[in-house]
Amino acid sequence: MMAMPRVGVFVCHCGSNIAAHVDVEAVTDYARTLPGVVFVQRNLYTCSDAGLREIKEAIAGERLDRVVVAACTPRTHEPLFQGACREADLNPYLLEFVNIRDQCAWVHMKEPEAATRKAKDLVRMGVAKARLLEPLEEQQVPVEPTALVIGGGIIGMTAAQNLADRGFAVKLIEREPELGGMLLRLDTLYPTGEDARRVVQERIAALRRHERIEVSTSSAVSSVTGFVGSYEVTIEQVGHCVDPGAAETKGEPDQALDAPVGQSFTAGVIVVATGTQVLQPEGMYGYGRTGYGQRVITQLELEERFRTDALDVGRVVMIQCVGARSAERPYCSRICCTTAIKNALEIKEVCPGSEVYILYRDAETQGTRYEAYYTQAREAGIQFIRYQVERPPEVLAERVLVYDEMLGAMLSIPCDMVVLSTPLVAGEGAHELAQMLKVPVDEHGFFLEAHVKLRPLDFATDGIYVAGTARWPAHLEETLAQAYGAAARAATVLSKDQVQSSGVVALVDEYLCRGCGRCVEICEFGASALKEASWGMKVARVNAVMCKGCGACASVCPTGAMQARHFTVEQVTAMVRAALEPTVSSLAVESR
Amino acid sequence: MGEFQPRIVAFACNWCSYAGADLAGVSRMQYPPTTRVIRVMCSGRVTPGFILEAFRRGADGVLVTGCHPGDCHYVSGNENAVVTVDKTGRLLELLGLDDERLRLEWISAAEGARFARLMTEFTEQVRELGPSSLGHGGAAPEV
Numbered sequence: 209m210m211a212m213p214r215v216g217v218f219v220c221h222c223g224s225n226i227a228a229h230v231d232v233e234a235v236t237d238y239a240r241t242l243p244g245v246v247f248v249q250r251n252l253y254t255c256s257d258a259g260l261r262e263i264k265e266a267i268a269g270e271r272l273d274r275v276v277v278a279a280c281t282p283r284t285h286e287p288l289f290q291g292a293c294r295e296a297d298l299n300p301y302l303l304e305f306v307n308i309r310d311q312c313a314w315v316h317m318k319e320p321e322a323a324t325r326k327a328k329d330l331v332r333m334g335v336a337k338a339r340l341l342e343p344l345e346e347q348q349v350p351v352e353p354t355a356l357v358i359g360g361g362i363i364g365m366t367a368a369q370n371l372a373d374r375g376f377a378v379k380l381i382e383r384e385p386e387l388g389g390m391l392l393r394l395d396t397l398y399p400t401g402e403d404a405r406r407v408v409q410e411r412i413a414a415l416r417r418h419e420r421i422e423v424s425t426s427s428a429v430s431s432v433t434g435f436v437g438s439y440e441v442t443i444e445q446v447g448h449c450v451d452p453g454a455a456e457t458k459g460e461p462d463q464a465l466d467a468p469v470g471q472s473f474t475a476g477v478i479v480v481a482t483g484t485q486v487l488q489p490e491g492m493y494g495y496g497r498t499g500y501g502q503r504v505i506t507q508l509e510l511e512e513r514f515r516t517d518a519l520d521v522g523r524v525v526m527i528q529c530v531g532a533r534s535a536e537r538p539y540c541s542r543i544c545c546t547t548a549i550k551n552a553l554e555i556k557e558v559c560p561g562s563e564v565y566i567l568y569r570d571a572e573t574q575g576t577r578y579e580a581y582y583t584q585a586r587e588a589g590i591q592f593i594r595y596q597v598e599r600p601p602e603v604l605a606e607r608v609l610v611y612d613e614m615l616g617a618m619l620s621i622p623c624d625m626v627v628l629s630t631p632l633v634a635g636e637g638a639h640e641l642a643q644m645l646k647v648p649v650d651e652h653g654f655f656l657e658a659h660v661k662l663r664p665l666d667f668a669t670d671g672i673y674v675a676g677t678a679r680w681p682a683h684l685e686e687t688l689a690q691a692y693g694a695a696a697r698a699a700t701v702l703s704k705d706q707v708q709s710s711g712v713v714a715l716v717d718e719y720l721c722r723g724c725g726r727c728v729e730i731c732e733f734g735a736s737a738l739k740e741a742s743w744g745m746k747v748a749r750v751n752a753v754m755c756k757g758c759g760a761c762a763s764v765c766p767t768g769a770m771q772a773r774h775f776t777v778e779q780v781t782a783m784v785r786a787a788l789e790p791t792v793s794s795l796a797v798e799s800r
Numbered sequence: 801m802g803e804f805q806p807r808i809v810a811f812a813c814n815w816c817s818y819a820g821a822d823l824a825g826v827s828r829m830q831y832p833p834t835t836r837v838i839r840v841m842c843s844g845r846v847t848p849g850f851i852l853e854a855f856r857r858g859a860d861g862v863l864v865t866g867c868h869p870g871d872c873h874y875v876s877g878n879e880n881a882v883v884t885v886d887k888t889g890r891l892l893e894l895l896g897l898d899d900e901r902l903r904l905e906w907i908s909a910a911e912g913a914r915f916a917r918l919m920t921e922f923t924e925q926v927r928e929l930g931p932s933s934l935g936h937g938g939a940a941p942e943v
Contacts, residue, residue: 281818281822281825282839283814283818283819283822307821307822307825307837309825310821310822310824310825310826311821311825311837312833314825314826314828315824315825315828315829315830315831315833315916316830316831316833317828317830318830319833322833323833325833326833326836329836330836330837333836333838642871643870643871646815646871646872646873646874646875648815648816648819648871648908648909648910649910650910651910651911656909656910668815668819668909669873712841730880732874732875732876732877733874756874757841758841758842758844758845758873758874758877759840759841759842759844759845760842760844760845760874760877760880762845763844763845763846763847763880763884764880772841772845775840775841775845777847777849780838780840780845780850781849781850781853783838784809784838784850784853784854784857785853785857787807787809787836787838787854787857787859788807788809788854788857788858788859
């Protein structure tokens with residue numbers, strides 16, 4: 209029989225985040241009464257240097273062999289506290305995390321007593337599991353020093369180049385027949401007025417010079433398996449380039465860079481930079497309606513007109529928030545106000561004497577640069593007219609009607625062009641790719657990072673990163689910073705020879721196994737296989753590197769031979785029982 | 801005493817539903833304090849044994865939550881959860897418990913609002929059903 213573990217419980221105030229709604233002192237006092245608990249500590253911030261030091265000191269001084277942290281979420285902070293355990297020579301899997309912030313303080317703000325009671329319950333559940341935790345071993349996995357960058361727009365190319373500059377091999381995959389993405393369709397970039405195509409061409413030229421970057425255009429990822437350090441990737445040909453042979457002989461510049469499609473390779477990390485698309489406002493404000501012809505266009509189409517036509521207009525009306533900040537699409541697309549201002553100024557420049565009216569709901573030109581840009585537009589004589597969402601403008605054949613909120617009057621503006629500012633929406637194929645990579649998207653279809661502040665360019669899955677408008681609509685200067693950031697994050701893995709795979713894997717008790725093979729059938733990762741044991745019977749064995757620790761095999765094992773470590777039957781059952789123990793108040797009375 | 805406060809155990813997968821619970825927290829979405837969440841790596845880890853243990857110990861409701869179909873971090877773990885919850889639900893009927901006390905729901909990492917709403921809805925649903933007949937007035941027998 210094992211000796212009773214020595215559990216230390218650390219309860220975090222999280223400043224006032226937890227302490228304002230949960231009686232942390234009461235939770236701490238309660239934790240002291242739980243079986244196995246030999247040390248209890250409250251911290252203002254357990255994640256601070258001081259808090260981590262106190263954990264390490266208590267492990268050493270109080271001979272703790274289990275640590276329970278009751279604080280925020282393991283999804284962001286478990287690695288930090290595991291690190292503290294490791295530094296104090298305690299196996300990091302002897303840590304149990306209890307979430308009394310996101311599951312108590314922040315969601316029961318008006319019921320402090322109930323929140324405190326629930327926090328005590330959760331701590332009791334955590335301690336119950338902690339008593340049964342076992343030390344686990346991590347496997348060393350070699351890192352393939354190659355990055356896969358998905359998306360050959362400015363963001364993907366920037367991330368690719370940055371990684372290649374650091375000395376890593378890069379595979380860059382682009383769906384379209386040529387590199388460049390959205391910027392190829394734009395005319396100029398705000399706030400500098402640079403030629404968008406020139407910016408892209410310079411980047412493409414730099415890529416071409418790079419021997420470590422291999423580009424595949426007209427191609428998409430068709431399957432991804434594996435894990436951080438060694439993702440197995442297969443790419444397939446898509447879209448326009450139906451005859452690869454013909455494409456090669458055409459000798460287009462991009463084709464010269466092309467790797468054979470249909471290939472498989474190993475990549476240590478993946479950067480998602482698939483970008484976005486602009487909403488086509490079919491049926492809105494006369495867009496696409498017969499008789500309105502080319503008079504009602506989008507900002508993106510205006511950019512194309514700038515590049516291809518000699519624009520000749522007298523009066524232009526722009527309408528903001530078309531299909532955005534609505535019930536269907538509640539978010540602000542962030543770039544549209546600034547884009548409209550840029551294009552309005554450009555119209556004034558190329559068509560002297562022209563007038564531009566911007567019908568807006570709120571002019572969102574934040575920051576040190578864009579507010580000045582707005583002022584510049586006003587000084588240039590661009591008219592800003594605020595409309596109410598309940599009374600949207602009306603586009604007629606040769607004029608626009610709008611109720612001016614400030615004047616309190618209906619205006620009729622004759623015009624020869626109407627430009628609709630439509631939001632960026634999730635890229636085509638984003639959801640498919642998300643499913644392939646096993647990473648989440650938000651309710652609008654944009655890729656969802658692991659944590660908006662703490663891990664803004666990481667996915668929850670190790671070794672996969674995100675940058676650019678695939679994540680959400682943002683200005684180019686912001687997304688470029690993300691490209692460098694994602695490359696830097698990816699480099700933290702690529703620069704290592706090995707990474708540690710999680711110790712949370714399945715393990716077989718060979719003496720209990722009768723070799724039925726259900727675990728082999730259910731495993732999606734081929735981690736379980738039947739092998740002959742020394743006594744001649746077939747038994748299951750788990751490859752700890754291939755195992756992802758989901759526990760499906762343990763759930764179907766008819767004998768209990770297969771254990772999902774860290775989530776064993778005993779551990780989960782102990783939590784279930786602890787959750788349903790008699791209420792805290794009666795228990796506290798009994799224990800005195 | 802006020803109204804009946806159900807005791808609910810919710811299993812949440814690490815990648816989607818637990819993250820959804822976190823988002824509900826970060827967004828300060830309020831829901832009833834009736835649920836105790838147990839984190840598992842995948843909804844496919846939940847066994848009939850875990851669910852039955854919860855009911856045997858007096859849970860008034862059990863919620864199993866996972867990634868939406870097609871989004872499972874482990875490809876098909878949530879499909880296993882469907883099988884588990886389905887067959888365990890039938891067992892509950894045999895035990896004389898209403899199978900509405902057991903529910904399987906998909907909650908993505910982006911669905912904090914959905915997490916909060918489901919916790920509220922399920923609490924109401926279980927409150928309607930009343931205390932579980934296995935509830936033992938809150939004190940489970942020792943085994």
